[in-house]
Amino acid sequence: MEPVNIGIDLGGTNIQGAAARGDEILSRGKIATRAKEPATAVLDDIAKLALELAAGLPIAAVGLGLPGLLDPEKGICLIAENLGWQDVPVTEVLQEKLQAPVFIENDARVAALGELAQGKARGCKDFIYITVGTGIGSGIYIDGKLLRGSRWCAGEVGHMVMDPRGEECTCGNRGCLETLASAPAITRAARKAAAYNPESVLAFVRPEQIDAAAVFRAAIIDKIAAEIVDSAMTWLGIAIANLVNVFNPELVVIGGGVSLAGEELLQPIQIAVDNLCLRVQKNTVTITTSALGDRAGVAGALELIRQNLG
Amino acid sequence: MEPVNIGIDLGGTNIQGAAARGDEILSRGKIATRAKEPATAVLDDIAKLALELAAGLPIAAVGLGLPGLLDPEKGICLIAENLGWQDVPVTEVLQEKLQAPVFIENDARVAALGELAQGKARGCKDFIYITVGTGIGSGIYIDGKLLRGSRWCAGEVGHMVMDPRGEECTCGNRGCLETLASAPAITRAARKAAAYNPESVLAFVRPEQIDAAAVFRAAIIDKIAAEIVDSAMTWLGIAIANLVNVFNPELVVIGGGVSLAGEELLQPIQIAVDNLCLRVQKNTVTITTSALGDRAGVAGALELIRQNLG
Numbered sequence: 001m002e003p004v005n006i007g008i009d010l011g012g013t014n015i016q017g018a019a020a021r022g023d024e025i026l027s028r029g030k031i032a033t034r035a036k037e038p039a040t041a042v043l044d045d046i047a048k049l050a051l052e053l054a055a056g057l058p059i060a061a062v063g064l065g066l067p068g069l070l071d072p073e074k075g076i077c078l079i080a081e082n083l084g085w086q087d088v089p090v091t092e093v094l095q096e097k098l099q100a101p102v103f104i105e106n107d108a109r110v111a112a113l114g115e116l117a118q119g120k121a122r123g124c125k126d127f128i129y130i131t132v133g134t135g136i137g138s139g140i141y142i143d144g145k146l147l148r149g150s151r152w153c154a155g156e157v158g159h160m161v162m163d164p165r166g167e168e169c170t171c172g173n174r175g176c177l178e179t180l181a182s183a184p185a186i187t188r189a190a191r192k193a194a195a196y197n198p199e200s201v202l203a204f205v206r207p208e209q210i211d212a213a214a215v216f217r218a219a220i221i222d223k224i225a226a227e228i229v230d231s232a233m234t235w236l237g238i239a240i241a242n243l244v245n246v247f248n249p250e251l252v253v254i255g256g257g258v259s260l261a262g263e264e265l266l267q268p269i270q271i272a273v274d275n276l277c278l279r280v281q282k283n284t285v286t287i288t289t290s291a292l293g294d295r296a297g298v299a300g301a302l303e304l305i306r307q308n309l310g
Numbered sequence: 311m312e313p314v315n316i317g318i319d320l321g322g323t324n325i326q327g328a329a330a331r332g333d334e335i336l337s338r339g340k341i342a343t344r345a346k347e348p349a350t351a352v353l354d355d356i357a358k359l360a361l362e363l364a365a366g367l368p369i370a371a372v373g374l375g376l377p378g379l380l381d382p383e384k385g386i387c388l389i390a391e392n393l394g395w396q397d398v399p400v401t402e403v404l405q406e407k408l409q410a411p412v413f414i415e416n417d418a419r420v421a422a423l424g425e426l427a428q429g430k431a432r433g434c435k436d437f438i439y440i441t442v443g444t445g446i447g448s449g450i451y452i453d454g455k456l457l458r459g460s461r462w463c464a465g466e467v468g469h470m471v472m473d474p475r476g477e478e479c480t481c482g483n484r485g486c487l488e489t490l491a492s493a494p495a496i497t498r499a500a501r502k503a504a505a506y507n508p509e510s511v512l513a514f515v516r517p518e519q520i521d522a523a524a525v526f527r528a529a530i531i532d533k534i535a536a537e538i539v540d541s542a543m544t545w546l547g548i549a550i551a552n553l554v555n556v557f558n559p560e561l562v563v564i565g566g567g568v569s570l571a572g573e574e575l576l577q578p579i580q581i582a583v584d585n586l587c588l589r590v591q592k593n594t595v596t597i598t599t600s601a602l603g604d605r606a607g608v609a610g611a612l613e614l615i616r617q618n619l620g
Contacts, residue, residue, distance in 0.1 A: 069590060078590070126460040140556075142457060149558020150436040153590040160552040161586050173586050242470040243556070246450075248459020276471050276483050280379060280388070280463040 003060035005305045006050045006098075009107060009297025010066050012082035012134055015046060018298045019053040027053050028298075039077075039088045047097040059100040063304035065110030065297045066090065067135070069153050072105055081170065082134065103308045107131075107297055108155065109146060111290075112139020113307070114300030115253050119292045126249040129290075130157060131256035132236065136178050140247065157243065158182065162235055180235040183212035183257055189228045190215045200224035216261040229261075230268050237272025244277050244285050255290035263289060313370035315615045316360045316408075319417060319607025320376050322392035322444055325356060328608045329363040337363050338608075349387075349398045357407040369410040373614035375420030375607050376400065377445070379463050382415055391480060392444065413618045417441075417607055418465065419456060421600075422449020423617070424610030425563050429602045436559045439600075440467060441566035442546065446488050450557065467553065468492070472545055490545040493522035493567055499538045500525045510534035526571040539571075540578050547582025554587050554595050565600035573599060 004026060008017040015033050019026045029049055034041050050062060068080025075091025094102040105113070112129035115121040121129065125144040131137050136158030140147040147154045158178040159171050166175025179185055190210045194202035201222040202210060218225035240252055258265065270287055277285070290296055314336060318327040325343050329336045339359055344351050360372060378390025385401025404412040415423070422439035425431040431439065435454040441447050446468030450457040457464045468488040469481050476485025489495055500520045504512035511532040512520060528535035550562055568575065580597055587595070600606055 138556075142452060143455075145453075147452060147557070149591075150560040151558055151590050151594050153588065154556060154558040156555040156558075156588055156591070159555045159586075159588055161548050164548060171588060238471050238474060242552075245466040245469050246448075246464060246553070246556075247457070248461055248464040248466075250460040276469075278463065278466055278469055278481060280461050281459075281466070284461050 001057050003058040004054055005060050005302055006053055006062045007298045007301030007303075007305070008046055008050065008062065008064045009110065009301055010042070010046065010064060011107065011297070012067055015042075015049060016294070016298050017046075017049050017053050018302065019055070019057070020302050027055060029053050033083075035083050039083070039085050040093075042083065043088075043090065043093050043097070047094060050098055059098055061100050061305045061309060062094060062098060062102040063110070063301035063308075064090070064094070064102060064104045065107035065301050065304075066104055067107045067137075070104055070106055071152060072103075075102070075104055077104070101309075103304050105300075105304055106137070106139075106155070108137030109139035110300035110304060111255055111292075111296035112141065112146070112253075112300065113303045114292055114296035114298070115139075115255065115290060116141065116300075117303040117306075118299045119290055119296060120253050120288055121251055124251050126247065127251040127253065128240075128243055128247060128249050129253045129255060129296075130236075130240065132181060132254060132259060133183050133257035136182050136236075136256075140249075142247070157239060160239055160242070162239060177235065177239045181232045181239070181258075186212040186215050186228060186232050186258075189232070190218075190225065193224050193228060197224045212258060213261070216258075216265070229265070233265050233268040234272055237269035238276060240269055240287065241273045241276035244273060244281050248281050249285060252285060252287045253290050254288070255292070255296050257294070259289045260293055265289070311367050313368040314364055315370050315612055316363055316372045316410075317608045317611030317613075317615070318356055318360065318372065318374045319420065319611055320352070320356065320374060321417065321607070322377055325352075325359060326604070326608050327356075327359050327363050328612065329365070329367070330612050337365060339363050343393075345393050349393070349395050350403075352393065353398075353400065353403050353407070357404060360408055369408055371410050371615045371619060372404060372408060372412045373420070373611035373618075374400070374404070374412060374414045375417035375611050375614075376414055377417045377447075380414055380416055381462060382413075385412070385414055387414070411619075413614050415610075415614055416447070416449075416465070418447030419449035420610035420614060421565055421602075421606040422451065422456070422563075422610065423613045424602055424606035424608070425449075425565065425600060426451065426610075427613040427616075428609045429600055429606060430563050430598055431561055434561050436557065437561040437563065438550075438553055438557060438559050439563045439565060439606075440546075440550065442491060442564060442569060443493050443567035446492050446546075446566075450559075452557070467549060470549055470552070472549060487545065487549045491542045491549070491568075496522040496525050496538060496542050496568075499542070500528075500535065503534050503538060507534045522568060523571070526568075526575070539575070543575050543578040544582055547579035548586060550579055550597065551583045551586035554583060554591050558591050559595055562595060562597045563600050564598070565602070565606050567604070569599045570603055575599070
């Protein structure tokens, strides 16, 4: 029985996974994340999903993307705010449960790796992958190498301060990009706008039914929703323009839940980049959405195994 | 006669240079930049300065920092706005004049290299050098390697947009960091404030006598001047905090003319970093001013030769 690799993408809402042998995906699975339970429960679920995906075949290795700050050398999740985790020895626990080597990395970086291996970044050496969903994260490649930072914490683009007098962020600061362009930011703005604009379609649904996906759908026919999307994507565009000026990448790929809204969201971002980037930078960069969508994480987790085992 | 290396730092105001053998500086020189003359005149001056510094000794090699975007492989200055240069074949011209190999690099990156070789960044692998003067530029080192970008244009931190509705920048955009924290921005703000605050010491000098250095001096005793410095350095601090969140460096060194104002300018920057950076990032970064001051460029230009010739 030839062994399989398991790629897992742990998110705040779902855990996705796949079993693969070489480039061939043998099975896929998705379960809800028990984000309010202790870490041990979530790690149990990950192990169960891995065994289910392996379907009786031996597991060669596991790649895992996690939504938090990690020490990948020690295999520890230092902090994952959406999960309430702190100093969780992920690698040790899973290796014992699955009796196979486990490699972990931040989820945005893992998705970037997926984009590099199988998506639009194939063959790129200098690119920025930005994931926009509940949070805003990134995986930044420079001359073919992942930017890690002196303590593995580089790439926190969601906490660049865009508006020092802006709204409070989950990190405790004000006006971070996440407060302006994440899915919850879009939801919050739409619920507020619904209360003040009785003519908007947003006012015809219950506030709790409004989420970012609904706002993107409404934006096609509704001026208020369109303005909210435009504002959020313009802020995202300003942040991306700043990153393009600093990194001079050849490609920026936008992934995560918000990218599923499709190519239209690119227009305000492209306008910001055209208006705000220096000549060489803007003339040599392509801005695009992910081709892999929410499968980038699992693709990257499988690639993480290849990178580590060669 | 043992040959010497020549390091030159070409700025918008001055050309500084030194002749060195190994680590020993044999002579130093400084002349005014004929910024309004064509490139050929400035290159003539550089060659003359180099020969003067060599004082009859043969020149082994020349390292040169230039205030603009370069193609260092072709030895061309693509654009240097403060000098009005476009597509100037710097290396070719100087090599012919001096009959020695010439290595060029962007001035901010050269100063960063000086800081790495002889300044506070010695031994650092992940650090950001920011030069704040007429413009705001940077040299960013990641894991010991200079960030160049896909077309050598990385590091343009002065053109990060901090305030989308802000003042117009020399680059044509609005609200770039340079419009808020550069020496001309401080001068501009002080001249405006002088007109509206007759009680400020700034109002007691002629507007054309007010420059950034004067504002820093006045800030010690004058509330209006202090507010201007604080505002500029707070914007610089926000930009630095954003870079620290993205790069997770171990060190940020502030150089350039503004850094000569001394350690006091660090306070609003440190406050911004403390307030706006994520936990790991802020706990592991040191913010400091350059130890080399305006000699970082020449030190880096000499180091550039060593890097290229080994």
